[in-house]
Amino acid sequence: MHKIAILEGLLFVMGDEGLSFEQIGDILNIPINEVKTLVTELKKTYDGDDRGLTVNFLGNALKLTTKEEHQAYYQKLIEVDENNLSQAALETLAIIAYNEPVVRTQIDEIRGVNSSQMVRKLVAKGLIKEIGRSDLPGRPIIYRTTNDFLDYFGIASKDELPPLKELTAKEKDDVDLYNSVYREE
């Protein structure tokens, strides 16, 4: 039996939930290395212009998806699809992603505004989730981003997050204003 065919079927069945390399290995009873070879092979067969699907690694799982270049055709099936995240939502998500696990007050502190409603919205959208409670006073809920968050931005794993621009040495120096002369008039 062609394992590559089974793999294709598995990915079709799982849809946007996808499968991890480990899961595929368990199901097919083969080592991870072999899984990786299989996936590469499958991906290659999809590379051709005459194929409509491809294999993507999104949110820590392998998923069967359509191809970017055909998007315009799928678009014709939808009426309107302008449901992008708001600036506030993006900010909040970014703060969580680069600082997780976080409690809400940390987010509030950075944004300078109360974020409780936004956090609730993001939980409802499944982009972040509660993972427990902190030992801080009031035992606040701890949040982190989900695999759906990664998938939403087309990212395979957290390592692929765009690097946050670190404050440069110069900037850090400049923040040290201990000895600087006040220029207030």
Added chain:
Amino acid sequence: MDYKVTINKFEGPLDLLLHLIKQSEIDIYDISIEKITKQYLDYIRAMEELNLSIASEYLVMAAELIEMKSRLLLPPVQEDTDDNYEEDPREGLIKKLLAYKQYKEITTQFKELEEKRKQIYTKAPLNLKPDDYQSESVNLSILLDAFDKFLVRKQLDQPLSTKITKIGLTVNERINKIREILIKQKQVKFNDLFDIINKEYIIVTFLAILEMAKNQELIIKQTNNFDNIILSIKGSEINA
């Protein structure tokens, strides 16, 4: 200076400050608290004039800016401690602004990623489990029975129809009636006046009796506790 105020344009006081700093081309590391405070307050005032409700966070920041400004106006304490350390009040604010700016700026990249991801589609997983509802015990007649029961329940759900009748009896009418009775019968038992059990009738009758008593028309007698109360009309007793 002209301020164009747009509703909800800013995500918070830090965002507004960053905007003002950028607009007036100030170096973020060397912000003039005096200038920025003025601009910030002007903006807040403009918002107020437009009757926009200002989120409390903006006011907190305004207060902090004013405090910072006043601290900077005080002459630096010349105590000259060993390490010559004096904290610049701006430092905390600058740190906050820089931290916020980092995240605000990276959202551009997230937006691009979001757009790119929207170019491809996938699908929901198939349901591989046999349908829970499909079992031998379910057939069409059971479904029909259930639907019948539902229809009956629906019927019972209807609001009960009831009639509301209004007697429209006024206290004056009742007074006249009682007076008539009293003139005819000389006296009457209190209970006998409540000959119709109807809330309105009872209330109107009671009010009528009170009204007549108030007008000194009635003599009300009760020999012992819980005996019948006997009503008679004043004039009639004198006549009697």
